[in-house]
Amino acid sequence: MSGDLLLVDDDAAIRTVIVTSLRRAGFDIRVASSLAEMERELKRARPDLLITDVVLPDGDGLDRAAALTESDPGLPIIVLSAKNTLSTAVRANEVGAFEYLPKPFDLDALTAAVRGALDRSVGDAEEQETFAEDAVPLIGRSPAMQEVYRIIARMVSNDLTVLVTGESGTGKELVAHAIHDLGHRRREPFIALNMAAIPRELIEAELFGHERGAFTGAQARVAGKFEQASGGTLFLDEIGDMPMEAQTRLLRVLQSGEFTTVGGARTIRADVRIIAATNKDLHQRVEAGQFREDLFYRLNVVPINLPALRDRRQDIALLARHFLDRAAEEGLPRKRIDPAALSLLEEHGWPGNVRELQNVMRRIAVLGRDDVIDAEEIAAMLGAGEGGSAVEPLLPTKNIADAVRAHLRHIERENPALLSNGGLYDHMIAQVERPLIETMLARHDDNQLRTAQALGINRNTLRKRLDLLGIEAGKRAETKD
């Protein structure tokens, strides 16, 4: 791949090293040692990529880069800096720099970053802008999130294994998606598998696929997630819940880059990027003998820890408004929120993190009385949530009560024995429970874990209720592309 690169650095030795290495990799590269020289080069011709140092003799390379991205948003920029402070990284991120490389950096890493940046900038600039917006749906400007963005930005130009940790609902899956969507594998599949959502005995077959006749009921050869994700990204959610035998097998794949299907003799190359996530303390699991230490180190190549929402309260207002906007885009009433209401949100404990905030905002969008949400409404909503009871009935209680009475009259006519044979209570509860569970399952694409979380019940409780009510729930949601 060739490309016209412009390197701006006042250190002649660094210029020489970079120029030599990038020319060897097949790139054309021009150099400048100051902002003034850079301006001259920019006037001569627009480069395909700018690589700049931060501290230059006649000014700040990052400030200039920020101005450049305003006037030329399609120009990819790589920032090199010896000032390894977080603020430089954050500024580089704000500028939208494709990659931030702290000095001293690895020349291979620079070459990979250049390739990734050029690859990404190929194509229609307009399409890219929308792509970039859609690709990073992560909201929040707190320092903790900036650090997360900085790591994500550095992960898009390589295939390193990433371990995302954080409490439930902090956005781990969103981060995995962002890494995939921004990286060079973005046109290939993103396949997710949640270890906690499928029966333990099926995990290996789900991951590696199985041959016909590998076990009872295996009537045809089935490709596993590794094969489905080929060329793309495999997201292993709730990795802490992976059974030991599957851990051993996964470790072997990570070591050898190959796997065999269950019951199969063929080996298949595993061209996938692995992103794992967990809300469990894996160190503790390792100590308790429940998680293989060697696998932990294989997965924890690049750790990303997502902060709990209560530890980044400055993001709450932004997130709340974002979720209200999203609700309005989906056709729910458009609501605004007043400052006192926002303060209350900021003081809340948020045990369910961003997911909980999202649910609260959606409920308010549906149920709120006025266009402007006030503190009283928020207090009522949060108070009800904490008690674990229904927030406020969607339908006035009277209608549900009427429905119950009408159904009892119907039973009296059609099946009077039910009124006295002891089965009435279960029957009536099932009348409410079935549509409730079915509707919520449909909303969550049949994903049982998310449905249980949304309902506020344990996943096993949900499973039992599904069995009892005879509701069939598929597993469509485990696979996403």
Ligand SMILES: Nc1ncnc2c1ncn2[C@@H]1O[C@H](COP(=O)(O)OP(=O)(O)OP(=O)(O)O)[C@@H](O)[C@H]1O
């Ligand atoms: N920073 C964020 N900006 C916007 N939305 C967010 C953010 N973080 C999380 N969300 C939203 O909150 C919900 C939960 O996020 P996600 O599923 O990624 O969390 P998680 O950490 O993977 O949760 P779990 O551990 O329970 O699977 C999603 O609907 C997601 O879109």
